[in-house]
Amino acid sequence: MVLRSGFDSAATWVWFDVGPYGSSGHAHRDKLSLMVHARGSMLLVDSGRFAYEGTDTSGLLHRQYAPNTTAHNTLTLDGCEQEALPALARAPVPASSVVLSPHADTAVGNMSLWTGLVGAATHTRAVYYQRPVAGAGAEAGAADGDGDWLAVVDVVDAGASPRRVQATWHTHPNATGLMLDPESRAASVGGVNGSTGLPTDAQICVIPALSGAMQWAAASVVRGRVQNATQTWQGWYSESYDDAWPSSTLIYDADVPAGGSSVFAWLLIPTSTRAPCSTSSIAVLSATAAAARVRVVVAGAAPVDVTVPLA
Numbered sequence: 001m002v003l004r005s006g007f008d009s010a011a012t013w014v015w016f017d018v019g020p021y022g023s024s025g026h027a028h029r030d031k032l033s034l035m036v037h038a039r040g041s042m043l044l045v046d047s048g049r050f051a052y053e054g055t056d057t058s059g060l061l062h063r064q065y066a067p068n069t070t071a072h073n074t075l076t077l078d079g080c081e082q083e084a085l086p087a088l089a090r091a092p093v094p095a096s097s098v099v100l101s102p103h104a105d106t107a108v109g110n111m112s113l114w115t116g117l118v119g120a121a122t123h124t125r126a127v128y129y130q131r132p133v134a135g136a137g138a139e140a141g142a143a144d145g146d147g148d149w150l151a152v153v154d155v156v157d158a159g160a161s162p163r164r165v166q167a168t169w170h171t172h173p174n175a176t177g178l179m180l181d182p183e184s185r186a187a188s189v190g191g192v193n194g195s196t197g198l199p200t201d202a203q204i205c206v207i208p209a210l211s212g213a214m215q216w217a218a219a220s221v222v223r224g225r226v227q228n229a230t231q232t233w234q235g236w237y238s239e240s241y242d243d244a245w246p247s248s249t250l251i252y253d254a255d256v257p258a259g260g261s262s263v264f265a266w267l268l269i270p271t272s273t274r275a276p277c278s279t280s281s282i283a284v285l286s287a288t289a290a291a292a293r294v295r296v297v298v299a300g301a302a303p304v305d306v307t308v309p310l311a
Helices: 057-064
Strands: 002-004 013-016 034-038 041-044 075-077 098-100 104-111 122-130 149-157 163-170 187-192 199-208 218-223 248-256 261-271 281-287 291-297 304-309
Touching: 013 122, 034 149, 034 199, 034 261, 041 199, 075 122, 075 149, 104 304, 122 291, 122 304, 149 163, 149 281, 149 291, 149 304, 163 261, 199 281, 261 281, 261 291
Parallel strands: none
Antiparallel strands: 002 013, 013 034, 034 041, 041 187, 075 163, 098 104, 104 122, 122 149, 149 261, 163 248, 187 199, 199 261, 218 248, 281 291, 291 304
């Protein structure tokens, strides 16, 4: 699913993987991952392609890191990767999982296939994309003007066992100004021009909900971690075949109880200039199996309550 504000190079483009795994040997275990490109800048990225062969770092990362769920912007449960299934889709993605409107689009998907997970558990992710409002940003009424944002709701049905949940958000190696607030756990990520590889003035705020949702117990930044007997690869990016660069990855950890559903939420705000993220927020007002109601506060604007479908 591609959620976008327009077709020009400065528009917001959000890629949300809601399709099945597929039978390709090139496929990655990355269902429900998100990538964001806005203001002509790479903001939240896929980890890349790496080398398909060889024993150098890029070759090792291709086999041991790139296809993994932790190399993408989604969740893992108990440290388990998504299964490389289903190989064949028996039906299209349900039409009811996508809601389109002139001002906002929503999409939802779920993942319940995990390699090595004890018992059953499901991750459901819903994305609500609010397009720019006319008159916002430097260019009044422009499709690529500031004023758009994304509300992301993650629901974890843990099943009969408590779970350790980890969320990852990947950035480009040349992203500058990355800041992680230790209290709110909100982060700002600088943009990178996809053609030149140079930093831009753009940024994205990654803001977890502090009210009405599950709390992340810890947040950290990992860059260029090497796999060994006690840890796995993390914080790497490949722009093209046979390269590998250390890149900063935001990692959030939480424990969820057995039984019932645990709800997390995020506010993602792309902007054309750097600004503090601390004055924006998202709160979960209510949640059922069908939908979550969230309140979004973007700096300088009135609070907005929106319903995010979960089924």
